[in-house]
Amino acid sequence: MKHASMIKPLFTALALVAWTQYAFAATDLLPPMQHQGDVTFLSGGIGLSESTAIKDAMHHYPLTLEFAGKGPGGSVYLANIQVEISDMHGHAVLKTIAAGPFLLASLPDGRYRVTALYGGKSESRDVRISPAAHVHELFLWSM
Structure with a gap:
């Protein structure tokens, strides 16, 4: 169960990194x-x-x-x-x-x-x- 409690923060961090990269990429294309x-x-x-x-x-x-x-x-x-x-x-x-x-x-x-x-x-x-x-x-x- 200890590993399950670590999964949610890991996915949240990965989603934040992906969104930040998308936002910077979109700005570069303007x-x-x-x-x-x-x-x-x-x-x-x-x-x-x-x-x-x-x-x-x-x-x-x-x-x-x-x-x-x-x-x-x-x-x-x-x-x-x-x-x-x-x-x-x-x-x-x-x-x-x-x-x-x-x-x-x-x-x-x-x-x-x-x-x-x-x-x-x-x-x-x-x-x-x-x-x-x-x-x-x-x-x-x-x-």
Whole structure:
């Protein structure tokens, strides 16, 4: 019976080690964090491992943007999307080019207009960032 009492702590320790290695591996697969003013963001999602790492990190960011195109053959993820996020006074707080189909951003609480441009076509969304909400916006262009 003495050995049985040692099994539970051993499995707990092994599970903790496995989880820690997974967490560090997922962080290594994320694109680099970037900063503009008060905004912290990352963009990417090219390839399965980076896309999976970004999807796992989404819940840490109040704003998630996703970019896709829809054509006769179905939907595809898009990259190199011009993105501008402005406060409700029209002042740009973020101007960037999304390096992949996802852009995750931490913004101060407030209301913003998000504008994304692909293939000469612009789409905008008004979003509200608050501590109690996670905003996910899909930008889908016809191709």
